[in-house]
Amino acid sequence: MASPPYAGRHPGWPARLGPLQVAAGVVELRGPRLTDGRAWSRIRMRDRDYLENWEPTAPGDWAERNAPTAWFSQWSTLRALARRGMSLPFVITVDGRFAGQVTVGNVVRGSLCSAWVGYWVATDAVGGGVATAASALVVDHCFTVGGLHRVEATVRPENAPSLRVLAKLGFREEGLFRRYLDVAGGWRDHLCLALTTEDAPGGLVSRLVAAGLATRP
Numbered sequence: 001m002a003s004p005p006y007a008g009r010h011p012g013w014p015a016r017l018g019p020l021q022v023a024a025g026v027v028e029l030r031g032p033r034l035t036d037g038r039a040w041s042r043i044r045m046r047d048r049d050y051l052e053n054w055e056p057t058a059p060g061d062w063a064e065r066n067a068p069t070a071w072f073s074q075w076s077t078l079r080a081l082a083r084r085g086m087s088l089p090f091v092i093t094v095d096g097r098f099a100g101q102v103t104v105g106n107v108v109r110g111s112l113c114s115a116w117v118g119y120w121v122a123t124d125a126v127g128g129g130v131a132t133a134a135s136a137l138v139v140d141h142c143f144t145v146g147g148l149h150r151v152e153a154t155v156r157p158e159n160a161p162s163l164r165v166l167a168k169l170g171f172r173e174e175g176l177f178r179r180y181l182d183v184a185g186g187w188r189d190h191l192c193l194a195l196t197t198e199d200a201p202g203g204l205v206s207r208l209v210a211a212g213l214a215t216r217p
């Protein structure tokens with residue numbers, strides 16, 4: 001039987017991205033670690049009301065799914081998907097501290113070379129350019145080392161902060177997916193926004209730096 005493409009390592013993984021200075025602090029991206037469980041759980045328990053409204057519905061209770069002990073299965077799933085070339089899962093740190101996650105998922109190669117990007121940021125780090133910087137770093141990485149041609153994001157029309165992140169990065173709105181994803185207990189419409197390499201010839205980080213929204217420390 002033929003080996004799957006990119007068995008073991010695949011373009012773009014593993015990687016460390018950044019640093020990038022924004023209003024909230026110094027943003028860096030790295031792979032998830034088994035030792036992230038305590039910080040991950042503390043933030044997700046505290047920020048439940050803020051996060052639950054925007055995240056895909058999952059079986060089980062929030063407290064159980066986000067307990068420190070739940071991190072092991074999250075971490076091992078992310079690691080397995082990354083090793084198989086299907087995902088690039090990053091932890092976002094701000095000034096060295098765990099502050100959220102940005103994930104590139106559903107990586108499809110061949111004649112599509114496409115993936116989606118998703119993110120969340122802890123409430124004590126929001127509003128300071130963290131998600132915008134993290135997404136710029138990850139999209140630039142996908143379009144260079146990662147060998148992808150297109151990255152898309154699907155967002156509920158009500159999610160103004162997330163739409164603002166994508167607007168700052170220059171994502172194009174491509175359409176509305178009706179009852180697309182089961183979020184917060186119901187099938188929700190989502191806007192689809194996307195970028196292809198042709199849309200960002202100089203890279204998104206350079207665009208943010210030129211706009212005065214980030215600096216390279």
Ligand SMILES: CC(C)(COP(=O)(O)OP(=O)(O)OC[C@H]1O[C@@H](n2cnc3c(N)ncnc32)[C@H](O)[C@@H]1OP(=O)(O)O)[C@@H](O)C(=O)NCCC(=O)NCCS
Binds near residue numbers: 118161
């Ligand atoms: C969406 C999210 C990741 C943004 O993170 P962040 O680090 O605050 O993002 P940034 O600071 O880079 O940009 C947020 C922008 O939204 C703006 N914003 C915040 N609340 C807003 C609101 N209610 N209406 C309009 N704009 C809003 C901010 O002012 C900022 O824009 P600005 O830089 O022009 O002032 C964060 O709010 C989050 O984790 N939300 C919950 C999970 C989620 O929605 N994930 C995305 C699913 S598609």
